[in-house]
Amino acid sequence: MQPFVKSGELVVLGVVQEQHPDRAHLYKQWRQIHWPILVDSLNLLDLAVVPVPVAIDESGIVRHTGRMPSSLETEFVRKTYNTVKLAKNFNRAKRADPQKLRQQVSKSGSAVAYRALGDAYFFDPAPESLDRCIEAYRQAIKLDPRDGRAHFRLGAALRKRAESTHRRPLSGGCCPGDAQAAVAQWGEALATNPNQYIWRRRIQQYGPRLDKPYNFYSWVEQARNEIKARGEQPVQLAVEPTGSELIAVSRGQEPPDRGRRGRGATGKSSDGRGDVMTMNNRDPQGKITPDSKDMVTIETVVTPARVQPGQRVRVRATFRLDEKSRPYWNNEAGDGLAIWVDVPGVFTLGEGESKYSNPYQGVLAPGEAETRETRVLEFELTVSDKLPAGEVELPAYALYYICENKGGKCLYLRQDFNVKFVVDPQAPRIQ
Amino acid sequence: MNRSGMNLTWAALMPLCTCLTLMPVPARADQEPTIGTAVGEAYPDFVLPTLQGKDVRLSDYRGEKVLLIHFASW
Numbered sequence: 001m002q003p004f005v006k007s008g009e010l011v012v013l014g015v016v017q018e019q020h021p022d023r024a025h026l027y028k029q030w031r032q033i034h035w036p037i038l039v040d041s042l043n044l045l046d047l048a049v050v051p052v053p054v055a056i057d058e059s060g061i062v063r064h065t066g067r068m069p070s071s072l073e074t075e076f077v078r079k080t081y082n083t084v085k086l087a088k089n090f091n092r093a094k095r096a097d098p099q100k101l102r103q104q105v106s107k108s109g110s111a112v113a114y115r116a117l118g119d120a121y122f123f124d125p126a127p128e129s130l131d132r133c134i135e136a137y138r139q140a141i142k143l144d145p146r147d148g149r150a151h152f153r154l155g156a157a158l159r160k161r162a163e164s165t166h167r168r169p170l171s172g173g174c175c176p177g178d179a180q181a182a183v184a185q186w187g188e189a190l191a192t193n194p195n196q197y198i199w200r201r202r203i204q205q206y207g208p209r210l211d212k213p214y215n216f217y218s219w220v221e222q223a224r225n226e227i228k229a230r231g232e233q234p235v236q237l238a239v240e241p242t243g244s245e246l247i248a249v250s251r252g253q254e255p256p257d258r259g260r261r262g263r264g265a266t267g268k269s270s271d272g273r274g275d276v277m278t279m280n281n282r283d284p285q286g287k288i289t290p291d292s293k294d295m296v297t298i299e300t301v302v303t304p305a306r307v308q309p310g311q312r313v314r315v316r317a318t319f320r321l322d323e324k325s326r327p328y329w330n331n332e333a334g335d336g337l338a339i340w341v342d343v344p345g346v347f348t349l350g351e352g353e354s355k356y357s358n359p360y361q362g363v364l365a366p367g368e369a370e371t372r373e374t375r376v377l378e379f380e381l382t383v384s385d386k387l388p389a390g391e392v393e394l395p396a397y398a399l400y401y402i403c404e405n406k407g408g409k410c411l412y413l414r415q416d417f418n419v420k421f422v423v424d425p426q427a428p429r430i431q
Numbered sequence: 432m433n434r435s436g437m438n439l440t441w442a443a444l445m446p447l448c449t450c451l452t453l454m455p456v457p458a459r460a461d462q463e464p465t466i467g468t469a470v471g472e473a474y475p476d477f478v479l480p481t482l483q484g485k486d487v488r489l490s491d492y493r494g495e496k497v498l499l500i501h502f503a504s505w
Contacts, residue, residue, distance in 0.1 A: 015499065018503065036487060054498075058495060
């Protein structure tokens, strides 16, 4: 293709299905792709599978799609097609103005109109537009709860907000944060169309490790190394891939640790038959001092939000330090961050055949005595196939060593939280 | 209509016919193809941002042969 592009006989245009555009940017840099790449985070083009190449002639007519001819040169690039005279405005898209669209929507008020309004706001750069985008999609769904596209796009918008400085603060455990709400919306989308591969992969990349692990972003490490070897600076990622976005390695090992990943401490049984889950509730009476000053905010995201009995969920607990009081992790004391999950017999804490110890041991001192990074622990729960449908709320608590401010009083504290999801035999299966 | 009426009518129409003959005839578009993704259809136009945030439309490339590649970076 390159010679035809250089000679001007062919334009190559990429459209990437990607929640995080910067990852596509790193991919482009790594692969030294020189053609333009457009980002379709919302799946606006309704792709149900990728990759799909399409050969389009000078009049905009599709000449080949899917399987390309054995010789693209003779069967397309060098082929002469009859020019089709088209009206100037035929098949011309334009970026919708959300303000004008808003007026139309207030008159027609249809689900499709609200969805289009959400699309327009998603691309609008004004700071409040993402909030309005989310509200428009919610309204579309209220009018048509079976609109899978609206559910999917709402999930993409919520995830975008969750990873921005505008994410909604968690309100005392009452309501899910944006990241959890995004997962729930993607689940609803998939329930309307279980064959939608793009929608399925969007949940899977944040969900439990797949039975057949998928290499979502394990290329990132290799990409960075190869780019640096070329003497270039790799594109910075706003959000690092974690958890199931990185391929599962063979049993018994853990994915690359960047100092922010939790490790399940598994032990081998004495007869060598496999991993053993050790349970040690360090504070059953709740005697450890609670974090009454909320120096740490814990946000949990469970993927998927609705799960069939017998399936697994992945729990991601994010620990953010308060910005006003500016406490620090104390990396010189004890064994770091740990969480205990009150797991009744109907659940197994672990990933497939690997069981975790409870408490699940976390992260690790990055080298300095006091640091302020956001920490993440991920673990999985297998739901018994005998569990009836209904809402599940598992009590849990985190234990951590923290200093009130740099050089200030250092404490060992506990914070309680819950792991919530729904068991539903009708939930779409994502494994 | 009497003879003078017909003559009058024809006389009134003659300049109009002449004008119509002398006016340039606008080019007519071919019958518009169906918009769709199948072979023979006009691929639906779209506008999406590049990685740098600039809006690009597929129809910006009309007049050129385009190989459109839908893919994922995962």
